[in-house]
Amino acid sequence: xxxxxxxxxxxxxxxxxxxxxxxxxxxxxGIETLSMRxxxxxxxxxxxxxxxxxxxxxxxxxxxxxxxVREIEPLLPDADWKSAMRHRILSARQALLRHPWAPHVIxxxxxxSPIVLDYMDxxxxxxxxxxxxxDLTHHAMHAIGSRMWGFIQEVFPTPSQPSDPATLAAxxxxxxxxxxxxxxxxxxxxxxxxxxxxxxxxxxxxFEFALDVLLDGFERLHKQGWSSTGPMRVNNPSxxxxxxxxxxxxxx
Amino acid sequence: xxxxxxxxxxxxxxxxxxxxxxxxxxxxxGIETLSMRxxxxxxxxxxxxxxxxxxxxxxxxxxxxxxxVREIEPLLPDADWKSAMRHRILSARQALLRHPWAPHVIxxxxxxSPIVLDYMDxxxxxxxxxxxxxDLTHHAMHAIGSRMWGFIQEVFPTPSQPSDPATLAAxxxxxxxxxxxxxxxxxxxxxxxxxxxxxxxxxxxxFEFALDVLLDGFERLHKQGWSSTGPMRVNNPSxxxxxxxxxxxxxx
DNA sequence: TAGGTAGGCGTACGGTGTACACCTTGAGGA
DNA sequence: TCCTCAAGGTGTACACCGTACGCCTACCTA
Numbered sequence: 207x208x209x210x211x212x213x214x215x216x217x218x219x220x221x222x223x224x225x226x227x228x229x230x231x232x233x234x235x236g237i238e239t240l241s242m243r244x245x246x247x248x249x250x251x252x253x254x255x256x257x258x259x260x261x262x263x264x265x266x267x268x269x270x271x272x273x274x275v276r277e278i279e280p281l282l283p284d285a286d287w288k289s290a291m292r293h294r295i296l297s298a299r300q301a302l303l304r305h306p307w308a309p310h311v312i313x314x315x316x317x318x319s320p321i322v323l324d325y326m327d328x329x330x331x332x333x334x335x336x337x338x339x340x341d342l343t344h345h346a347m348h349a350i351g352s353r354m355w356g357f358i359q360e361v362f363p364t365p366s367q368p369s370d371p372a373t374l375a376a377x378x379x380x381x382x383x384x385x386x387x388x389x390x391x392x393x394x395x396x397x398x399x400x401x402x403x404x405x406x407x408x409x410x411x412x413f414e415f416a417l418d419v420l421l422d423g424f425e426r427l428h429k430q431g432w433s434s435t436g437p438m439r440v441n442n443p444s445x446x447x448x449x450x451x452x453x454x455x456x457x458x
Numbered sequence: 459x460x461x462x463x464x465x466x467x468x469x470x471x472x473x474x475x476x477x478x479x480x481x482x483x484x485x486x487x488g489i490e491t492l493s494m495r496x497x498x499x500x501x502x503x504x505x506x507x508x509x510x511x512x513x514x515x516x517x518x519x520x521x522x523x524x525x526x527v528r529e530i531e532p533l534l535p536d537a538d539w540k541s542a543m544r545h546r547i548l549s550a551r552q553a554l555l556r557h558p559w560a561p562h563v564i565x566x567x568x569x570x571s572p573i574v575l576d577y578m579d580x581x582x583x584x585x586x587x588x589x590x591x592x593d594l595t596h597h598a599m600h601a602i603g604s605r606m607w608g609f610i611q612e613v614f615p616t617p618s619q620p621s622d623p624a625t626l627a628a629x630x631x632x633x634x635x636x637x638x639x640x641x642x643x644x645x646x647x648x649x650x651x652x653x654x655x656x657x658x659x660x661x662x663x664x665f666e667f668a669l670d671v672l673l674d675g676f677e678r679l680h681k682q683g684w685s686s687t688g689p690m691r692v693n694n695p696s697x698x699x700x701x702x703x704x705x706x707x708x709x710x
Numbered sequence: 711t712a713g714g715t716a717g718g719c720g721t722a723c724g725g726t727g728t729a730c731a732c733c734t735t736g737a738g739g740a
Numbered sequence: 741t742c743c744t745c746a747a748g749g750t751g752t753a754c755a756c757c758g759t760a761c762g763c764c765t766a767c768c769t770a
Contacts, residue, residue, distance in 0.1 A: 241756080327640045344659075415601060420668075420671055506751080
């Protein structure tokens with residue numbers, strides 16, 4: 207028998223394989239299934255073995271985000287600022303759609319990794335190279351917020367619908383009385399299938415709609431030479447937050 | 459001795475007192491401290507006692523959100539739509555600032571309570587009563603997203619800064635090379651204290667800025683008679699997402 | 711051949727939410 | 741006055757979590 211004695215000894219773990227497995231697990235089974243114990247099981251290893259490659263779970267999650275950010279397509283060369291911004295952000299969105307756990311994890315991060323900072327730096331660069339003031343760029347970046355990751359927090363618009371058609375009809379009737387505006391909007395917005403309430407929206411469209419409203423707004427402010435501190439410019443039609451420039455409102 | 463025998467027997471718990479205590483605890487010690495066990499301790503009761511009033515922790519969290527939403531000021535009567543919207547949303551923001559745990563909890567909710575639906579209904583009503591189409595209203599509500607709760611997800615723009623001034627200077631130098639745009643923006647935006655990087659922004663200002671860019675955008679679209687399905691209107695300068703109306707982009 | 715080290719293992723601890731059976735108490739009807 | 745019953749508080753137990761700590765084993769290099 208040629209087998210010396212060695213049980214064929216699987217190739218050793220490393221940080222990369224751990225992260226890769228974690229991403230795969232979260233992709234397929236959801237982030238709530240991603241426990242260190244279960245991940246270890248998946249890797250055919252004892253839980254504590256993972257800690258030889260990753261100092262704790264937080265670090266693992268950081269690494270997972272980095273892996274996702276690396277999937278975002280690079281900057282388009284020779285594009286106008288708005289196209290460049292759209293491309294980068296919509297590409298981020300595509301990466302994020304492949305990893306449904308990402309929004310939740312991103313929100314729980316407490317600091318930015320170099321990879322993440324690279325991405326932010328490139329977005330800021332797009333504004334600055336288009337001639338935006340640092341001032342406007344700063345506020346625009348804040349306004350974009352989580353949208354730069356390709357998501358906006360969807361705010362549970364779905365009041366759990368019963369499957370039984372009879373009770374559903376009853377619910378419908380009740381809702382029409384209590385939430386007349388919601389129902390009117392739902393009927394009007396999706397005239398083909400009014401019964402789906404708010405559900406069944408075209409997320410991609412909603413995302414781009416909001417993104418474009420923001421980008422168009424930035425463009426307008428930029429052309430007007432807007433500034434948060436300077437004197438009021440002509441033709442700055444509304445923007446209340448500027449009129450009452452930098453006034454702080456105290457919580458309670 | 460008048461005391462019959464009864465140990466003075468504290469007044470019994472009820473759902474309201476449980477929720478109230480939970481909110482207080484989360485306000486004062488952070489949401490991560492809010493465990494059923496610790497809450498029970500605070501109430502002078504054994505952990506399982508809470509379950510007689512609340513069927514599980516999720517339900518408790520739902521109830522806490524309802525409590526917060528009830529703090530939002532009612533609709534302003536006789537106000538134009540934009541003022542009404544600003545008032546409601548900024549009031550939501552005030553309520554939320556009193557309860558720093560709320561964003562995190564809101565995001566983890568899976569369905570809307572009646573209280574929450576009431577609030578959403580009122581916002582939708584503001585748009586509709588201003589004559590907005592159901593179509594535009596629908597997309598506008600999506601665009602507002604979590605901002606209707608008075609928060610936008612702040613996206614960890616703070617690369618943990620060392621306190622030691624020497625290493626901080628070194629970090630500064632390194633950053634200027636690797637993240638030139640971030641640094642330029644940071645210096646430009648906060649010329650008085652350039653060292654604070656992106657931190658130390660006026661959150662209230664950033665919030666109102668983004669809100670107003672959106673509301674102004676909605677107003678413009680409304681005046682133009684914008685529609686997501688109809689034929690292109692004149693003077694709809696950009697809004698890419700409409701030009702490529704409802705095209706779906708596949709993830710991956 | 712010796713020694714150091716990288717990496718996997720086992721055990722254990724303190725934390726979590728909560729199922730389930732039990733007990734105590736006070737109110738209401740017979 | 742007694743009995744019953746249910747509301748509400750108790751105690752124990754379970755399965756799960758992240759991870760500290762010490763050990764062991766196989767390999768690489770000197």
